[in-house]
Amino acid sequence: MKKISYLLIIIAIVSGFYLENLEKSRLETEKRACILGMKMIQNACIIYNIEVGKFPENTKALIDKKYLRRIDRCPLNEKYKFTHSGSFYEIKCPIHGNIMFDVR
Ligand SMILES: [Zn+2]
Numbered sequence: 001m002k003k004i005s006y007l008l009i010i011i012a013i014v015s016g017f018y019l020e021n022l023e024k025s026r027l028e029t030e031k032r033a034c035i036l037g038m039k040m041i042q043n044a045c046i047i048y049n050i051e052v053g054k055f056p057e058n059t060k061a062l063i064d065k066k067y068l069r070r071i072d073r074c075p076l077n078e079k080y081k082f083t084h085s086g087s088f089y090e091i092k093c094p095i096h097g098n099i100m101f102d103v104r
Pocket residue numbers: 034035074075076078093094095096097
């Protein structure tokens with residue numbers, strides 16, 4: 001009987017570690033997917049600039065001129081915020097951070 005309870009304790013500990021790692025890798029995957037989503041917008045901006053000769057004022061310009069079919073959301077359904085000031089562009093997710101690029 002004692003052996004069984006030791007075994008149950010060990011199983012509980014191991015599955016605890018397993019679930020913790022599973023959760024960690026889910027969070028990392030979500031963050032990676034989010035950053036990829038932001039990089040897609042960034043790449044569309046760069047191609048837009050090469051073809052149109054200036055960077056887009058907003059993400060609507062990217063859709064109107066068919067550089068993107070739509071602006072995807074973060075895997076956690078957050079909307080990306082796209083701002084620019086002069087030559088400095090920022091794409092931001094409220095949860096996973098931002099990417100910034102200077103277009104000079
Ligand atoms: Zn995000």
